[in-house]
Amino acid sequence: SSEVTQDPAVSVVLGQTVRITCHGDSLRGNYASWYQQKPGQAPILVIYGDNNRPSGIPDRFSGSTSGTTASLTITGAQAEDEADYYCSSRDSSYNQLVFGGGTNLTVL
């Protein structure tokens, strides 16, 4: 199966903009999704289809994909955005779903 990689940790100053990225061959030609997970909680979908927000997700969350890189951008990060973020995409070669290793976001 394919691998999707993410930076293990990223930090952002409160109110500033942060970009979290993931890289992998599976992202070429497949939509990326992004999940937010806080300690002790189940993941929550924040972006799907590269740049669509489920209802209830603040519009400060946005996504984009170019080639083999997907990005999640938080514009004006809030304290409650501190969490782990995971990207995922279909691995067409193997009919599997693949997750990135996750990025721990700290809001300073």
Next chain:
Amino acid sequence: QVQLVESGGGVVQPGRSLTLSCAASGFNFISYGLHWVRQAPGKGLEWVAVIWYDGSNKFYADSVKGRFTISRDNSKNMLFLQMNSLRAEDTAMYYCARDPCYAGNCYTPDYWGQGTRVTVSS
């Protein structure tokens, strides 16, 4: 509201079997694919298996292929994961998640349950 409630986790010896269940409510069950995703303690998310809304397709991660079986009962709004030949590395929180199956493909879990914990240990 949408609810996915996992059950069946526990402590099991290596080599033994365990079946997880996920009870769904609050949405049109037969219109959604369903996934099992696990998370080992302190680790990231690992996809385990998916079953299409009509049960026509089932796909598995390489790490569980041949040992785990995903199934669903659309008459009871239930999802199952039969886990055989369990190993220490199967120790994890197991989440079920529904999938709207955009464009007929089920690769976007959109709502997750709270999980059930499985510990494989002698």
